[in-house]
Amino acid sequence: MAGASQDRVALAAVAGAHGVKGELRLKLFAEGIDSLKKQKALFVGEDERRLLSVRANAKGAIAKLDGVNSREAAEALRGSLLEIARETLPELGEGEYYFSDLLSLLVIDDRGAEVGTIVAVENFGASDVIEIERPTGKRFMVPMTENAVPEWNKERLVINAAFAED
Template sequence: MADSAPTNPVLLATIGGAHGIRGEVRVRSFTEDPEEIGAYGPLFDGKGRRFTVKSARAQKNVVVVRFAEVGDRNAAEALNGTELFVDRSVLPAEGEDEFYLSDLVGLVARTTGGAVIGEIVAFHDFGAGDILEIAPEGGASTMIPFTKEAVPEIDLDLGFILVEPVAAGLEGAVEVREGDGEGEDA
């Protein structure tokens, strides 16, 4: 298992607020089994600081975690919003037709009609499911739901996803962008 800051980081969790007075924190885990957040070795924040899971227990929709490096409530409160990563090499290999959400970053998003929407720049989960953030060239980014209806096809080998504009809530917005490029060389 990796014991230093990841060179190929994958987001595994986000720290929320402090829990109690002994330095525990509420964590939103993105692992298949949220309580197994420590199964991949130490976690690292974006600055390279190491966090070792001493204990983790499920509580409602979060995991309450005690990190070896966090000793009191003040230190725990300072971590609110911190994203935690592991190196891709410590994660299990994907199965057939499986992928990590981070694999989607950098893929081209295009409509089922063939128009390019932009590039996937991030994924988010604000509590109602996964959201893909797509940035068109020279424009404001767009967020779409990451559902089978909105994204009916993903091709990691060819580097693109197909987006169904109606299901993704982009019907009018995509048509405007498609029209913007008419008459220009591709």
């Protein structure tokens, strides 16, 4: 799954089809379906599509987009990002970030050693967790807490060396 373009922010990814009428199962990147409900149109790849409906489910959300009318059409979008134009988003407060801004960031430890890049951001309930891929391909997870991640900016993220798995 490719990251969002610089002028767009991903709110969700298509996890697959739901039913036979073109509904999409979504993995949410935002803080719930409210951020999706506010959108009239979303970008799916280069196509702009109207959001017809969205509702929560146990694993994310179920959405219906204009022009996606069959299970096959929904399955064809599996892995696609649902994005919005960055300028439509509210300004971030101190210490806040959009998941898409963290994806592909260089990760170093607090001693200056390169660790890898961020390949995913998850939230399992307590706090956000970043998944880091080392150059070897091995992946590990680190919580986005002040103790584990003392600083980040748009070019890199610094983790406490104690959290860097070998």
